[in-house]
Amino acid sequence: MRLTTFLTLVKFSSKKEIERIALLTFFDLKIKSKETFTLSEMGFTLQELGxxxxxxxxxxxxxxxxxxxxxxSGTTDTFKLHLRVVERLEREFPEISSKSEEVISDDTILPEGLYKGTRGYLENLAKQINASYENRIYDGCAILMRRMFEILLVLTYRHLGREHEIQDADGYKNLSTIINYTKSNRVVTFQKETEExxxxxxxxxxxxxHKIQYNCKKGDIDKIRLPFRAAVEELLYQSGIKK
Known part of the structure; x- marks a missing residue:
């Protein structure tokens, strides 16, 4: 079942905030086998839904x-549904099943509406990020996400007329240095959850x-998927690419 279908089925818009969170968590549990959520993740999700x-x-x-x-246990901002609630929602919505073979429409990194009409090379890069994630090429996805972030950060400095601040005699400084400089000098601003x-x-x-024995997993990408999407959107506007 698609998320949009589920939201219509449960009359999502008429629910109170805590009920919406319970329903979204239940959907993720049944469709994506994702049991927990953080405050930041849920905030991004609700915002994306309007x-x-x-x-x-x-x-x-x-x-x-x-x-x-x-x-x-052992966390400060990670929650899951009580088993009693899961069982109740399973009785209310038996049609929600993790065994469904239908492709989940929101199961991607960057929505088309975010990058469409920006620049050709950014659109192509966004499509590659989505395709690698959807086809379970998670190492490739991670590398492409890093590349997208670095490109947009450089374009933002260029738009602000401050590109020289992230350059040295050999060209651009390494990304770690640029990130630290950005955070300490507030040249580019991000929401707190994204900046962290x-x-x-x-x-x-x-x-x-570069790590020989490291293989990126879906869970590694999912942990940063929503803040990455937010960072891309913020940089697209601060770079002047989106108005």
Whole structure:
């Protein structure tokens, strides 16, 4: 079942915020076998669906108070549905099955609406990122995601007339240096949740490219998928590519 079909089925728009989160978590559990979510992930998901992004502190308090959710042991902001709730939703929506062979339309990295009409080479790169993820070529996906992030970061500095700040005698400085400079000098701004994982985009790409015994897994990509999408969108606007 597609996410859009599910949202219509459960009358998602009429639900309260905590109910929406329960339904999205249930969908991910049944369709993607993903049991847990972080506050940041859920905030991005709700925002992408066109709803207001909840305040993280308020959301955390509401989840802790709710009997429908359980905080994952050893974490501060990772939650899952209580088994009782899963069983109730399974009875209410028996048509939701992880055995469905239908392709899930939202199971990608960058939605077409984000990159379409930007620049040809960016569109091609975005399509390669999506294709590698959808075809389970996760090392390739990680490397391409790193490349996309680095390109957009450079284009943003260029648009701001500050490209020289990330260059040295040999050309562009390494991505780690550029990220640290960006975060400390606030040349380019990101939402807090995105800024916290900027170096993860670089690191996972480097691991896939250079670590001999490392193989990137789907879970590695999924951890950074939503913040990566947010970073790409923010950079497309700050670089002047999208208006």
């Amino acid at each position: 709803f207001a992004r909840p305040n993280a502190s308020r959301l955390k308090d509401n989840l802790l108070k709710s009997k429908d959710f359980v905080r994952v 994982v900027l170096d993860d985009f670089r690191q996972i790409g480097n691991f896939s490219a």
